[in-house]
Amino acid sequence: MTDSRPFKLLRQLDADTIGREGRAQSGDHSAVKLWLRLLSCSTQIEQEIRTRLRQRFATTLPRFDYLAQLERHPEGLRMNVLSRCLMVTGGNVTGLTDQLAADGWVERRADPLDRRSLIVRLTPAGREHFLQMAQEHEAWLVELLADFDPGTQHALFVALGQLRVHLARKSAEKAADPQVEPLQRPTPKDRP
DSSP states (O other): OOOOOOHHHHTTTTTTTOGGGGGGGTTTTTHHHHHHHHHHHHHHHHHHHHHHHHHSSSOOOHHHHHHHHHHTTTTTHHHHHHHHHHHOOOOHHHHHHHHHHHHHSEEEEEETEEEEEEEEOOHHHHHHHHHHHHHHHHHHHHHHEEETTTHHHHHHHHHHHHHHHHHHHHHHHHOOOSOOOOOOOTTTTTOO
C-alpha cells in the first residue's frame, strides 16, 4: 500500500496554484517529490515577488537582481563577472546595463587594470532606488512567511543548508572522479 499522506497537502491547493508539484504521482521516488515541491515553493514565491516589483516599482526581477549584485560590490563589477554572478549571458547583461544606464541607476567606467574591460557600478540615485526596493522586498518576504511557524522555518533553513552542502559534495566528487564522463548532448548521429 502506498503512503498518500504527502498528497493530502496537495488537495488543499487548487489546480491554478498547485504548479509543478501537480506532476508528482504517489508512486514517484521521494527525491522526485522533494524536487517538485522545492520548485513549486520557489516558483510560487518568485511569482509573487515579480508581481509586486512590477506593480510597485515598474521593474522586473532580473533588474532587481542586477542592482542587488552591484549594491554588494560598491566598487563595481566587470561586465563578465556580473554575468557570472547573475548566471546569464553577456548579451543579457549588456541589455540590462543599457536599460539601467538610461534610467540613471548604473554607470559604466573604464577598468583601470584592463582598458578593454568596463566596470559597472550603481550611481548614487541607483543605490538609493535599490535600497528602497530592497527594503520593501524584505518586508514582502517577511509578510509571505509571517504565519509559517518560526521553528519550522528554522528547521527548513537548516535542512536546505544541509542539502546544499550535500549537493556541492556530490558535484565535487563527480568532478574529481576521472572515470565519470561529463554529460554531453547527443549529436545528430546519436539520435534515433
